[in-house]
Structures are given as C-alpha cells and as structure tokens.
Amino acid sequence: MKANLHQIRKTRCYSEAFKREIVSMFESGKFSVCQLEKLYRISNPTIYNWIYKFSTFNQKGYRVVEHHVSTMSKLKELELKIKQLEQTVGQKQIKIDYLEKMIDIAKLELKVDIKKNFNTSQSTGFETIKEK
Template identity: 65%
Template sequence: MKANVRELRKQRKYSEEFKRKIVADFESGRVSGLQLEKLHGVRGQIIYRWIYKFSPFNQQGTRIVEMKDSSNKKMKELEARVKELERAVGRKQIKIDYLEKMIEIAKEELDSDIKKNFGTPQSTGSKKTNKK
C-alpha cells in the first residue's frame, strides 16, 4: 500500500503582463468575463480579482455588471429610431416639393403670385378720413 501519498494541487502562476492584457481586453468591451474565462481557462473569480487589482475604474467592493446584450439592444433600438426619423424627414421633404410645384403651377395658370413677397415694403396703414 501507498503510504503518505498526497495529491498535489495544481496552481498556475500568471505574469503581470498577462493579467493586465486580460483586464485591458475586458475594459475595452471586446470580450466579456465569461468569454475570457473560456478562452484562457482561468476561473471567473480570478479574472475579476485581476480586474479589481489592475483596473483604475473598478474598485473592490463595487459590483461589475456586464450589460453587453442590453447595450446592443439599446443601440439597435436607437438605430431603428434614426431610420424612422429619416423616413419621416423624407416624407416631409416630398410633401414640401409637391406643394412648391403646386404653387408654381398655380402661378403659371392663374397668373397670380401665391407666395408671400418678401421684397415689398410694409404697409403704413390706412389714412384717416375726415367726417363731413
């Protein structure tokens, strides 16, 4: 029988450069904590410990919340809103062009200027008439 046999714990040592690289990847938003964990084979607790240690933005005792999905959703909603507003502006521009064309046609056919003349002087008002 084997006496005094102990199982050795496997413990890895990571360089500070490697740790800082992982923190930089996390802070850039390119990779989530879970993706870093799967990519490098490092437990999530250790990755977040490194983030608290090396990141100037995250302090111990604060909670880090990754909202990548919700920020993507919000970005898509904003893009949809921009497209909707662009369509509305396009419709309004078509309406303006249509009305300007109608004014042109009315001017030609009725021989009357419908648009307000900006160059004409302002009226001075009516003169008083004397009672007889």
C-alpha cells in the first residue's frame, strides 16, 4: 500500500540583517548579483527586491540594471591579474633557486659558509672555514 506523498513547498526566511549584508556586498562592488546568487543560492529577483528595499543610494522609481558585459570584464580583469601574479611568483622562485645555487657554489669552491646555521660558531673575522 502506497502512501499519498505530497511535495511540501518549503520557503526560507532570511533575517533583515542578512538581507542588508547582501545589499551592502552588492553596493560595495565586491560581488555582482549573479555572484551573490551562486554564492548564497538565492534567486536573482529576491536579491534585486532586497536591493530596492534596503539600498542606501537607490531611489524610488529607478531600477538597478547590471550588464552581463561588466561582470565578464571584471572576471577577465581578475584572471589577468592572477596570471600576472603567477608570473611574478615564478620569477621570484627562479631568483631564489639561483641565489641558493650561488650560495652552494660559494660554500664548495670558496669554503665559505654563507648560510647561517644554528650549529656554527659566530665568525671572528675573515678566516676561512676549515673542513673537518
């Protein structure tokens, strides 16, 4: 025997503080409506309703329109910045590897311990380190 199962429609209630926080994130320019929608799983019209209701700079009778192009340009700009930062990190890593290799070569050829180790005694002058 099968029971009659009805789909229960559940609605979510958000606090006013949460709604204002979402609106302030949108107004500050940190997130677009689409990003907020994906991040918090709140529908687009709901977020726009909150913007119309709680916005500090939105006047009555004016609609907030966010162009998809502006969102895509922000995304491309951020991807470019990530690429530049990754390139900078790569260059710095190459420089670090180069300097470490130079330190190793100086230690082998000149018998000078450039790296500071906890076990080594403090230098008293320009004496060369004798191998043990």
